[in-house]
Amino acid sequence: MIPFNKPYLTGKEMHYMYEAVYTGKISGNGIFTKKCQNFLKNRFGFGKCLLTTSCTDALEMAAILIDLKPGDEVIMPSFTFVSTANAFVLRGAKIIFADSRKDHPGMDEDSLSSLITDKTRAIVPVHYAGVACDMDKIMELAEKHNLYVIEDAAQAIDSYYTGKDGIKRPLGSIGHLAAFSFHETKNIISGEGGMLSINDPQFEDRAEIIWEKGTNRSAFFRGEVDKYGWVDMGSSFLPSDIIAAFLYAQLENLDDIQSKRKDIWNRYDNSFRNKIDLVGGVKLPFVPNFGTNNGHMYYLICSSESERNQLITHLKNNNILSVFHYLSLHKSEFYFKESKVKELKESDHFSDCLIRLPMFYELSDLDQVHIIQSVLDFYK
Incomplete structure (x- = not known):
């Protein structure tokens, strides 16, 4: 039987995982975590990059960052994976589903304006099959109504959007926030894994705190504070450095x-x-x-x-x-x-x-x- 999917190994994964183990630090935010984050930021021009244990976690971080409250509305396509919706449902949001385009499973950008109400807080375009939504239309609509745009770029690594200005931009670099997946079914994999791209600088500091269980632990290890403590809500969103080591072998290839x-x-x-x-x-x-x-x-x-x-x-x-x-x-x-x-x-x-x-x-x-x-x- 020819399978639908087969995870590809470049040959360096086990070597880098071994290296990660023998650094003596295999929890999150280790050497390979930083290598992956720097690679993705430098290669694609994303804002601050934070690896997560899944794309789902990256979306959940995004929902926390925009301070969603119960009753707020979030617009997204109905033709998407349940994680796209769950991340916002967990914050009490009401999901407003948009239809797909006639020519592509991605959301119908022309239908969005009719879905916006005074309770709308965000639009979540899903770049289905790595093919861009019309981000000019979406960003213009978001600016007009003071909404956040969170790109679900789970399938969209190394794919691009060319705007009306003629500039070609990587998907995941356009919205205020963007979530990527490195699940074993994706182009670049780490078994499970994801990343949050923070393209709006207002979210950078808080994203790192949410990522580190609501603490300023990362700032402490950089010597920016003399001790760290609980300063915001958060969770354990960062992956083990062993996962990052696997991912780095993929990114190199x-x-x-x-x-x-x-x-x-x-x-x-x-x-x-x-x-x-x-x-x-x-x-x-x-x-x-x-x-x-x-x-x-x-x-x-x-x-x-x-x-x-x-x-x-x-x-x-x-x-x-x-x-x-x-x-x-x-x-x-x-x-x-x-x-x-x-x-x-x-x-x-x-x-x-x-x-x-x-x-x-x-x-x-x-x-x-x-x-x-x-x-x-x-x-x-």
Whole structure:
């Protein structure tokens, strides 16, 4: 069976983890934590970078930083992972779900203005499949209504947005705050892991305190205070330096990993475009002019749920594991109990019809040809 995903090891992970252990400090904020944070800040021009144990934790930190209160409203797409919503639900916020675009699972930027009320505090764009939302529209709307923008860039490492000014910016560097994932299904991995990018300087000092259990411990170790104590709310958001050591081996090979994943993505796309997209209403991934493709995933949009399920079965019978993706959160049991649900047609369409094909660094040419041919055979 060709798996949907297979974690890739560069060869240096165990070496760096061994090195981390023998430094004598394997808790958070050690040597490799700092190396990763400096790499990401210098490579992509993010603000202050703080590694976390997950993207979920990074989002939870963001919710604390903007001082969400019970009853505040946060706008986000329904077609996303539950962590995007949970981080803000935990602070008592009411989630307002936006529909997806017609041409892409990302949020429909043109629908956002109608969702804003006097209780809205933040917009959370999710860069689905590493493809940018229209950040100019979102940032302009946020500025007009005095809202925070928190980018869910879980899938968006090394992907970019080109604004109306012609400047190309890394995703995760545009909003006030941004959350990344290094889960084993992502391009760059550490098993579990994430990062918060703090792009608005007003949040930098407090973010570090929240990150360190609500204490000014980091400032103490830098010699900025003579003792540390409890100064704010917080939690243990920072990962072990062993996790950071694993991640650093990945980051050192970012260019190689990205090149290979983009080659795989392009082979899929070149093999399918003008073939199955002309049959039965099948749609291929869309990348708008302002966005880039970072090779995170390759998906197809079938014409119906039945067709999607038949294709999954067909591929499984050919020893290929393919999977669908998110179920619209506005229809989830938890949200349905608390809120009136309106129809979000495009989000439901992607929930019913999207199928993801195997995508990982070590996917061989031979296996990919087999996957491609199996899909083409299904549509013949």
